Amino acid sequence: MLTVRLDSDEPLVDQIVRGIRAAIATGELQNGDELPPVRQLAGDLGVHLNTVARAYRELQATGLVHTARGRGTRVTATQEALPAGDEATRQGLLERAQALLADAKLAGLPRTEFDRIWKEARQAIWPSGRTS
Amino acid sequence: MLTVRLDSDEPLVDQIVRGIRAAIATGELQNGDELPPVRQLAGDLGVHLNTVARAYRELQATGLVHTARGRGTRVTATQEALPAGDEATRQGLLERAQALLADAKLAGLPRTEFDRIWKEARQAIWPSGRTS
């Protein structure tokens, strides 16, 4: 379902959260779908069950999933009841976009090369767009 | 020149590095330009001089600037001698792109709204593109 890189500088919890968020955004995980139990996912990923539990709690705090003791964790909201992106959100996204582009450029990646990557990512999340 | 947010979850050093990388990528900082002394920039940003010094060292480690005791720090390479983006780099960029898009979508931001942000960011880094 998803993978984590132990040697990454990104914390394991964040990697898991990011993966699940992406899965929800792409529709791979639908409203009502059940997430694997913390122990199972932890075993699959090779991390401690606490790490997965923390990721689940973080997702719950943002309202993306609902979790209950003894009954598991499942996706609650996908597109509904989303907070309309406020100014802080937009500012953060802009900065991340700039950082992403700056890193691509400074990594020596040609524009066209990066556009291909961008298009692929965008297609996964917002399948409609053509130009990206 | 640049700003940092003390309440951000992104480390101060990383914010500074990111800001300077972006400035180089946009051409705002050119080859040979001198960066402000660590004490001055630290004062301007409201952080400790060590924090700026670490950012400078990190930039030097990637070859973007050259720094020497008693003589200051200046930009050494902008587009030249860049490591041609390898597969790991591309994979990392793809994941970050997906995460960015996923967050935008889950934040409730409409496609068109995000596209505007994206276009703005891209224009700053790679001024040529129109469609982004």
Place this chain on the structure above:
DNA sequence: ACCATAGTATCACACAATGGTACTTTGTCA
């Protein structure tokens, strides 16, 4: 009732991020 299943709570440890303070190198000017 009992037991398996699923999430939770508490503690411990390691490491990263930041700041305090003192130091070394370089250049300039009297």
Place this chain on the structure above:
DNA sequence: TGACAAAGTACCATTGTGTGATACTATGGT
């Protein structure tokens, strides 16, 4: 040529974060 200012460096202390170990509690089936 000695002193001083300017600029980066080193080392240490403190605090917070990420991860794991272990034990606990809630739920539901049989």
